[in-house]
Amino acid sequence: MKLLYWLDEWLTLCRDEQQTKLPMCGGDLLGDVYVKYEFVDLNKPLLFTFSPAGTNVQEQDLTDDFAPWGFHLAQKQNVNVISFQHLGKSNWFRSRNLIFFLEQLATLLEPFKCRLGYGLSRGGFAVGAFAKLLKLDQVLFFHPVSSKNTKIVPWDNRSSTELAQQFDWQSEYNDLDLGHAKGYIIYDPTNKIDRLHAKRYPQLTHLRVFGMGHGTHASYLTKFGFYKQVAVDFIRHQQIDIAQFRLQTKTLRLKEEYYQSLNKANAYSAHRLALLSTAHKILADEKEEHVQEHQAKIDIQPLIDVALKHQDEHPNDAIQLLEVAQQIVPDDPLVEHKLKQLE
Known part of the structure; x- marks a missing residue:
């Protein structure tokens, strides 16, 4: 736990001296979680990221060049970052080693006045569970998972919930605890379980994207840079331009792959498929009209x-x-x- 020792000594310095000690970077192995950190400027935000499912990293993959989920994104925005990468498929950031580390870390972050959290799905759960402990100011969640404690969310009957029961869901940090944090939660309201999880975050601004699904269903959003652009705006400005966000999601509607993904996500609902078909036809007519108007303005x-x-x-x-x-x-x-x- 090199970071804890370094921070403990660093805190004895005055603020100007602390700044001269930066940049500082490194990594620690906390049992079944790897943490990588980089501090560049006391006047910049400190961003926490936790990895989502689908990033099945093993201990042997941890080279000097390895970067946890979200780490490079933070580097490109030139902010301070502490990124946590789970090791293995079913890790839910519940190990005692990690919790002890975070409890110690929380007492050593006083110089960082602006603290942010960013996570997708499983990573969003961890950000929410430790938000109060880490005194986060702003958070950004995609595909909400508030808890896997079946007594708290008995309606979450996903297969991932059953797998998650191998971990301790009775001790601390097993549920969302945002403290004073504000921010945004982005999800698909047609996904019932996501919608129910999202309702448990009333203090956040809810941004709904129909058809984005959960997990692999949203791979096409990654392809179009949707997640990255929203996250960059959040990290840079600690807020999201909602008007621009609406425009971005509207632009997605113009892509055929978006409707293909919607149809796949709603394959078992004849009613929704009929609505999608109608919406798709209306949009196709709008696109044709737009193209004709645009062509009329071009001087050939x-x-x-x-x-x-x-x-x-x-x-x-x-x-x-x-x-x-x-x-x-x-x-x-x-x-x-x-x-x-x-x-």
């Missing part, structure tokens, strides 16, 4: 001028330019006439 004359200028020396290039112009304005008689001449 420069393309035609260049094509005519070079039609003798470079007829093939002229044809390609005219074909592009025809794609933009399919019914233009001049473009059609020149193409017939050149072909």
Whole structure:
């Protein structure tokens, strides 16, 4: 636990001296959890991240270059970071070693005035469970999991809940405890269990994204950079521009993969599939109208001028330019006439 010893000595210094000791980075193995940390500037936020499911890392994978989930993202934003990576598939950050470490760590963070937490699913559970202990100011959760204590959330009947029962859910930090933290929780309201978990976070701002699912169902959101952009805004500004967020989710609706994922997530609901089909048709009509309006505003004359200028020396290039112009304005008689001449 090198970090605890370093922080204990570091706290004896005045603030200016503390700043001169930075940057400082390192890592510790806490039984079935690995922690990596980097402190760069006392005036920057301190971000805590906990890894989600699907990051099945083993102890033998822990090289000097290994970075836990969220660590590189924090580095790119030039903030202080402490990232926790669970080792193995079913780890829920319940080990005594980790809890002891966090309890000691919480007493050594006084110099950091702004503290943030960010997590998806299982990682979000850990951020929420330790938020009060770590005195977090702002948190960001995707795909909420408030607890796996079956006495608290008896309606969470996912297979992951059954697997999680191998851990101790009776001792401390087994449930959300946000303290004074504010922030955001982002989830799919059509996912019943996620919705019920989200209701247990009334002090957070709820942002709903229909069809985002939970876990692997949301891989297409990762592909489009959805999570990353929201997290970057949160880390940089400690808040999310909700108007921009709405615009971003609206943009997702224009992608066919979004509807494919929605259809997959709602495959067993004929009612929802019918609604999705109607919404998809309306959107397709809107997209077609938008494209036509956009095309009407494009001046293709420069393309035609260049094509005519070079039609003798470079007829093939002229044809390609005219074909592009025809794609933009399919019914233009001049473009059609020149193409017939050149072909």
